Amino acid sequence: MSFILELITSFVRKMLELLTFGGKTLTNTLKIYVKTNTGRTLTVNLEPQWDIKNVKELVAPQLGLQPDEVKIIFAGKELSDATTIMQCDLGQQSTLHAIRMRPPTIQREKLLSMSLEEEEPTGTPTEEASKPLNETLLDLQLENDERLNITDEYRVRAKAHFFVHCGQCDKLCNGKLRVRCSLCKGGAFTVHRDPECWDDVLKPRRIPGHCESLEIACVDNAAGDPPYAEFYFKCAEHVSGGEKDFAAPLNLIKNNIKDVPCLACTDVSETVLVFPCAAQHVTCIDCFRQYCRSRLGDRQFMPHPDFGYTLPCPAGCEHSFIEEIHHFKLLTREEYDRYQRFATEEATPPPPCGTLGSVVCSALPQS
């Protein structure tokens, strides 16, 4: 008797599950482009709870391959079969890369027969399929020892967050870190290690990787060294506008994982700007705007020989100028226009006396 009852209840539960799933999938389906290294682009609809194995099963027949012959590359990582779509931080109309597995040495021998001998001792690093970059990458503000001694509980909070100024949304947005090959600019690129600091991300030639965007793998030099990764950012808040849709990274804006109060208003905000001074002074975003506004009003930005028209830490610290001047895009459009106007005026000093004519010259204060 109880057996039948159990059967019925489990059946009802399954039906209910199906119903709720049905409701969810309708709203959460992601339209994703899948690019292959043969130049084809497929459009697929993926459900968030699917895993990469499902994707391979969906994509492989369309490429005339078996699912286990395909690997999926996204944001610098080959994704493991067990990774779910949900974990990948994919937005609508994002692009995945489906690459036909090539038995590495045979293919490379054929194509690079000349560099065969050098190829063997170094060997192509075996890329293990793993979790996507956004799952493994830790916040770049963490120091090395902090990375090592991280607790699981803290790890969730310490996961990397990026902020960008998005031209399309015209505001401070959450950003997504993406990777491509520095040579062919193709996205089917896997990194040899995760970036560990902002220099790894912002400066060229820091992290090598493996490029599979083209039939022939890119090489950095005649010796066949692997190419370098090129990192870039996208806005995570609007539907991706394709591979040309970039956003300027605001590397001083960070998640306030250490709960530092704002230097000006003393509130503890979730998102803050950390000045590049030794003391790492912090302001909230509103107070940073206020700071820029007050300096703009007094025309007190400074022309820095390398960075341009910029500001130092408001606490007066040494060597604290903001390098990435896109941070000033956090001002209103009108204020930013004024900033740019002042910047051009400061950059081109007025012509020396005599060239202007005595009338204008005598009106200028003597200094």
Place this chain on the structure above:
Amino acid sequence: MANMAVSRIKREFKEVMRSEEIVQCSIKIELVNDSWTELRGEIAGPPDTPYEGGKFILEIKVPETYPFNPPKVRFITRIWHPNISSVTGAICLDILKDNWAAAMTLRTVLLSLQALLAAAEPDDPQDAVVAYQFKDKYDLFLLTAKHWTNAYAGGPHTFPDCDSKIQRLRDMGVDEHDARGVLSKENWNLEKATECLFS
């Protein structure tokens, strides 16, 4: 966003209230209005200076852009000091101008002003007359500063000679403060002061 200035000042106010200097009665601060944009500070004249024993009241105005711009501070209590105007109380101190930094607070401002009373900078004067006396006739400067501290800030040292000279000018219908100002400026030479006032 005046909120930034206000929330910061509220916090600093508490900081001053909890500070050791409050316990020692060497600085004090109070609100002038409910909007937290104007405050009144008080500093004790530092020991071993002509200002010892005096209490000096300060007007503190907090701009909307505080702490990215310095507070506007002036002495309400009249004071004889090379870096403070003997007429308006305006202060010449680098941290209240170009060297202000957002990490500074009301407490550090008050302590810096106290330090300024202990160590004048006659080469960067606000009041040229006082600075000249400081450099040229230091004994007279000390006397004058002590006398002003007594007259305006409740200092202990009285100088009957000064008081009688001021009284002489008052008898001629001169305002007490003007009389003290002119006499101080003329190194307490009654004749010159009279000449200055009536010529």
